[in-house]
Amino acid sequence: xxxxxxxxxxxxxxxxxxxxxxxxxxxxxxxxxxxxxxxxxxxxxxxxxxxxxxxxxxxxxxxxxxxxxxxxxxxxxxxxxxxxxxxxxxxxxxxxxxxxxxxxx
Amino acid sequence: xxxxxxxxxxxxxxxxxxxxxxxxxxxxxxxxxxxxxxxxxxxxxxxxxxxxxxxxxxxxxxxxxxxxxxxxxxxxxxxxxxxxxxxxxxxxxxxxxxxxxxxxxxxxxxxxxxxxxxxxxxxxxxxxxxxxxxxxxxxxxxxxxxxxxxxxxxxxxxxxx
Numbered sequence: 001x002x003x004x005x006x007x008x009x010x011x012x013x014x015x016x017x018x019x020x021x022x023x024x025x026x027x028x029x030x031x032x033x034x035x036x037x038x039x040x041x042x043x044x045x046x047x048x049x050x051x052x053x054x055x056x057x058x059x060x061x062x063x064x065x066x067x068x069x070x071x072x073x074x075x076x077x078x079x080x081x082x083x084x085x086x087x088x089x090x091x092x093x094x095x096x097x098x099x100x101x102x103x104x105x
Numbered sequence: 106x107x108x109x110x111x112x113x114x115x116x117x118x119x120x121x122x123x124x125x126x127x128x129x130x131x132x133x134x135x136x137x138x139x140x141x142x143x144x145x146x147x148x149x150x151x152x153x154x155x156x157x158x159x160x161x162x163x164x165x166x167x168x169x170x171x172x173x174x175x176x177x178x179x180x181x182x183x184x185x186x187x188x189x190x191x192x193x194x195x196x197x198x199x200x201x202x203x204x205x206x207x208x209x210x211x212x213x214x215x216x217x218x219x220x221x222x223x224x225x226x227x228x229x230x231x232x233x234x235x236x237x238x239x240x241x242x243x244x245x246x247x248x249x250x251x252x253x254x255x256x257x258x259x260x261x262x263x264x265x266x
Contacts, residue, residue: 007206010136015197017129017189020111026186032165036126039157043133053201054140058211061223064145065232068224072239076246078157081162083250089168104122 002059007055011048031085038077044055119165127158144217 021040028034046067054065112125130153137146224232 079250085255
């Protein structure tokens, strides 16, 4: 555990990070921006796993494993999403693809 | 870190918001370093700051012009979303601060070998099955990304053959 920093302060930090991610997820109108907000949300949850593991149950390592899995899934998801975005841009390149509404076509 | 996070969801230029995200991710790695999970911090730095950021910057450069400014949502929608997020944050914080956590005082350092043994052990509490599943998932995602990325050309080639 970090000397002098309580678990409440870290939880406050991760909650703020999580809701910033949700705010960006809803307000941005760009696919890549939405991807960035998604990364923020995933990171906040991964920090929570690790911190709960370290502060409350220091003898086991389950939180670390789960956050490694979160990182791996996020990497796979980002690669797929970038491929989809680029393919979408190539197919409708006559239209400036900025809005998610264009995905309806 | 929070300032960078806010900047990364409100910045109007795409590339800048990606760089702010990079700062946030480095800050997260710093937290991992502070609580003595060095392996996790290294993984965070290499996978996120090294891999994902480069991928996202790559797609930004391919898809957008750098100078282009983004369309933003309407002000009323922004205010509504901010309000909802603040309410949710209030609920989260009230629940967190009303819960009593029994914090265990410790200063353990975790070796990489502990993580490896835990990931690959067959016994109860071992994570061998999710480990294999995640590797298959990564392989499938990579193949899928390649297929999607050049799916157009592949089908054209099939037509000509």
